[in-house]
Amino acid sequence: QSVLTQPPSVSAAPGQKVTISCSGSSSNIGNKYVSWYQQLPGTAPKLLIFENNKRPSGIPDRFSGSKSGTSATLGITGLQTGDEADYYCGTWDTSLSGWVFGGGTKLTVL
């Protein structure tokens, strides 16, 4: 059971938009920055979003992040088949004194 809660799977058609939620608590998302990671099949995770809504260099603006209270959301617009991957949210938990990740969400582009 992960500290951060994500839906196990989401799906949408190419060109459409999808959002992935990440729910936590006041000891993690509520008081810390959230980051999001994309893990394509058979590869290492890749940072998509940091500090809740900032994109590293090279990440297209089709990817966006937001945070409200103890929840965060990853948005992906203009879906492509190449976006099919597992997506994870992560943050620091002050009660646990460690990083916590969501259980991951598998995105299927139909």
Added chain:
Amino acid sequence: EVQLLESGGGLVQSGGSLRLSCAASGFTFSNYAMSWVRQAPGKGLEWVSSLRGSGTSAFYTDSVKGRFTISRDNSKNTLYLQMNSLRAEDTALYYCAKGNSSSGMDVWGQGTTVTVSS
């Protein structure tokens, strides 16, 4: 090019030990917190341990406390994870990653596989 390269994984019997290494290049290693994150077969990401750039203030997930030790040699740009009293549930792909809770884990290695046989 910023790069992390893990090594040291392998097959070990339950109760055994392994030391993982992560060689860093392309950035000022001592300026950054580093972490180990593992992924069991078919499962999600699980944070294992983090260490600040100075080498002080190590943090561990509860399941490895007292068994694993994270360390770094900033003169060699290398992060380590000493794993003792290994259990079957430690079987996973172990990644090292650069970054902190603000920047996120912005660079990841390709991982090294640890298999613990019971």
